[in-house]
Amino acid sequence: MCGIIGYVGNNYAPEILTNSLKKLEYRGYDSTGVALLDTNAKLTIQKSSGTVNNLKKNLEKYDVDSKIGIGHTRWATHGEPNNINAHPHTDCTKKISIVHNGIIENHQEIRNSLEKLGHKFLSQTDSECISHLIENYLDNNDDIEKAIIKTANKIKGANVVLVISNKHPNKIFCFRIGSAGGLIIAHGNDEMLVSSDIPAIIPYASNITYLSSNEIAIISSKKVEYKNIDGISISKKTTTLELNEESISKGEFKHFMLKEIHDQPQSMTDAIGSRVSFIDNKIKFEKFPFTDDEIKQFSKIILIGMGTSLHACMVAKSWFESITKIPTEVDNSSEFRYRDLILNENHLIISISQSGETADTIAAMEKFRPLNPKQITLSNSPKAQTSQIADYTIDIRAGIEIGVASTKTFMCSLTTLYLLSLFMAEKRNSLTKAKMNAKLSELAKLPGIISNMLDNQKQYKIIANKYYNYSNFLYLGRGLNYPLAMEGALKLKEISYIHAEGYPAGEMKHGPIALIDQNMPVVILIPKDKMLDKMLINLNEVKARKGTIIAIATENENYINNLAKDIIFIPKTSDDLTPIIMSIPMQFISYYIALNKECNIDMPRNLAKSVTVE
Numbered sequence: 336m337c338g339i340i341g342y343v344g345n346n347y348a349p350e351i352l353t354n355s356l357k358k359l360e361y362r363g364y365d366s367t368g369v370a371l372l373d374t375n376a377k378l379t380i381q382k383s384s385g386t387v388n389n390l391k392k393n394l395e396k397y398d399v400d401s402k403i404g405i406g407h408t409r410w411a412t413h414g415e416p417n418n419i420n421a422h423p424h425t426d427c428t429k430k431i432s433i434v435h436n437g438i439i440e441n442h443q444e445i446r447n448s449l450e451k452l453g454h455k456f457l458s459q460t461d462s463e464c465i466s467h468l469i470e471n472y473l474d475n476n477d478d479i480e481k482a483i484i485k486t487a488n489k490i491k492g493a494n495v496v497l498v499i500s501n502k503h504p505n506k507i508f509c510f511r512i513g514s515a516g517g518l519i520i521a522h523g524n525d526e527m528l529v530s531s532d533i534p535a536i537i538p539y540a541s542n543i544t545y546l547s548s549n550e551i552a553i554i555s556s557k558k559v560e561y562k563n564i565d566g567i568s569i570s571k572k573t574t575t576l577e578l579n580e581e582s583i584s585k586g587e588f589k590h591f592m593l594k595e596i597h598d599q600p601q602s603m604t605d606a607i608g609s610r611v612s613f614i615d616n617k618i619k620f621e622k623f624p625f626t627d628d629e630i631k632q633f634s635k636i637i638l639i640g641m642g643t644s645l646h647a648c649m650v651a652k653s654w655f656e657s658i659t660k661i662p663t664e665v666d667n668s669s670e671f672r673y674r675d676l677i678l679n680e681n682h683l684i685i686s687i688s689q690s691g692e693t694a695d696t697i698a699a700m701e702k703f704r705p706l707n708p709k710q711i712t713l714s715n716s717p718k719a720q721t722s723q724i725a726d727y728t729i730d731i732r733a734g735i736e737i738g739v740a741s742t743k744t745f746m747c748s749l750t751t752l753y754l755l756s757l758f759m760a761e762k763r764n765s766l767t768k769a770k771m772n773a774k775l776s777e778l779a780k781l782p783g784i785i786s787n788m789l790d791n792q793k794q795y796k797i798i799a800n801k802y803y804n805y806s807n808f809l810y811l812g813r814g815l816n817y818p819l820a821m822e823g824a825l826k827l828k829e830i831s832y833i834h835a836e837g838y839p840a841g842e843m844k845h846g847p848i849a850l851i852d853q854n855m856p857v858v859i860l861i862p863k864d865k866m867l868d869k870m871l872i873n874l875n876e877v878k879a880r881k882g883t884i885i886a887i888a889t890e891n892e893n894y895i896n897n898l899a900k901d902i903i904f905i906p907k908t909s910d911d912l913t914p915i916i917m918s919i920p921m922q923f924i925s926y927y928i929a930l931n932k933e934c935n936i937d938m939p940r941n942l943a944k945s946v947t948v949e
């Protein structure tokens with residue numbers, strides 16, 4: 336959470352920093368700010384509550400001639416979102432400025448002791464301790480590097496920090512401890528940027544270096560020095576970035592979310608890509624680390640994730656059980672990390688995190704590493720922290736997703752998990768060749784099916800016009816579509832702020848049925864699959880209580896005709912793959928309802944794309 340940026344070079348820093356902050360806003364957007372050093376090494380700090388556009392307007396009033404600065408877009412943890420709590424923060428002398436991402440676990444203790452020494456804190460944030468600590472550690476020689484190293488060693492928790500000082504007007508100092516989101520250094524021509532994530536640096540540089548935990552970087556326009564947290568010099572590899580501006584633009588679409596929904600046929604094709612040879616129906620995962628014997632020995636799979644990634648885990652549980660025939664459980668990472676589990680080397684943990692930065696998922700993966708389960712992680716950012724922990728990373732290949740509500744990353748996670756279950760089934764001989772062929776040939780049709788589904792948005796607009804004023808929704812599904820009911824409800828909550836619950840339909844009679852009346856739209860996921868008869872019973876029960884039904888049913892079938900007034904039709908595919916196409920109505924219903932309500936679809940309130948704190 337939070338986006339941080341730094342620039343040093345020959346160009347006008349305020350413009351570069353604000354342009355870059357705009358591209359990091361998906362990480363947090365309750366307030367924003369920059370600290371600039373001008374050509375006389377004078378420090379200027381400008382902050383605004385709200386979005387970067389407010390900051391830009393404020394900055395226009397001051398023409399700071401600056402070629403170095405740091406910036407921040409905030410997702411509040413300590414202290415409400417306002418100008419004072421916005422970053423950058425400074426020390427008592429107003430000569431040092433910092434931006435921070437993470438949580439300082441011992442901030443209260445540090446603050447108390449610094450206040451006793453006479454330091455005056457202005458904000459309620461944990462972050463402000465950093466600038467005062469640096470000030471406190473500065474000795475008579477003003478050795479800021481030493482002071483930063485001492486600070487990095489003093490604060491507890493996962494933290495990423497950028498520092499500038501008027502005594503060093505050509506340098507940005509950074510450090511990273513633990514996993515509070517990444518930090519990427521981009522090497523341009525006589526200019527350098529440092530950022531929480533790639534979108535902010537794409538226009539400026541294509542050679543990048545990832546700062547790891549317990550590392551420090553000292554950045555000037557022509558060079559970067561890397562050190563470990565003890566101040567010993569280290570060398571680091573630079574890699575080339577293969578992304579362009581187009582991949583982070585909305586193009587013709589009104590919102591990133593809408594664009595990303597439309598990206599799905601291509602993203603899914605990329606996720607399948609060279610992993611499947613449709614000539615001989617074989618699946619290959621490049622450099623898969625486990626032998627066939629190890630795969631045969633797996634006695635349990637545990638799938639973990641949060642939010643939408645958790646819903647992908649829930650769908651995949653059924654695939655791993657039925658296709659791979661391995662007992663499989665699912666857990667929310669934030670619960671899993673606190674369990675007392677008996678695990679061994681025949682257990683496989685599969686974690687899913689599109690960002691690779693989710694604090695709970697990282698902690699869950701770390702916690703059980705000493706017990707030696709095998710670990711695979713699925714990520715849309717395969718150099719992120721989750722990949723440092725897992726034995727193997729599978730890139731879900733969705734392409735950059737900017738909208739805070741996950742769409743294409745969900746679909747690509749599902750597609751990749753399905754392939755993984757088939758791949759392991761082949762190694763374990765748990766699927767006949769004929770079944771494998773049939774499953775792969777159904778999968779091959781999906782990008783085309785999804786593409787056709789995107790052409791038919793009128794039905795969602797009609798539903799949205801009719802229902803956007805309702806305050807509560809219930810989503811019901813069974814089997815593979817129960818997680819999709821959860822996902823539909825999550826999408827609606829996230830972007831339209833309508834209260835929605837997803838339930839397994841069988842659970843309805845055990846409580847939620849009490850809520851049903853004409854004011855409660857019930858979205859019933861009722862495709863023609865092996866659960867149809869059971870779902871029909873649930874649908875009739877809702878109808879008998881005058882519930883307002885929106886049915887999502889299979890097209891060209893007549894089982895639903897007179898049972899619901901509002902029906903959204905989806906194409907027929909195999910039962911296994913239905914949850915993948917079911918995600919399209921879940922996305923569009925929430926998108927068009929949020930559009931009618933004029934919500935901030937790409938940056939819903941209180942949310943951030945990467946949840947890097949617990």
Ligand code: AGP
Binds near residue numbers: 687696741
């Ligand atoms: C989904 O729309 C949300 N953005 C959220 O639930 C998300 O899926 C969750 O925070 C997990 O993120 P991750 O996949 O990056 O770990």
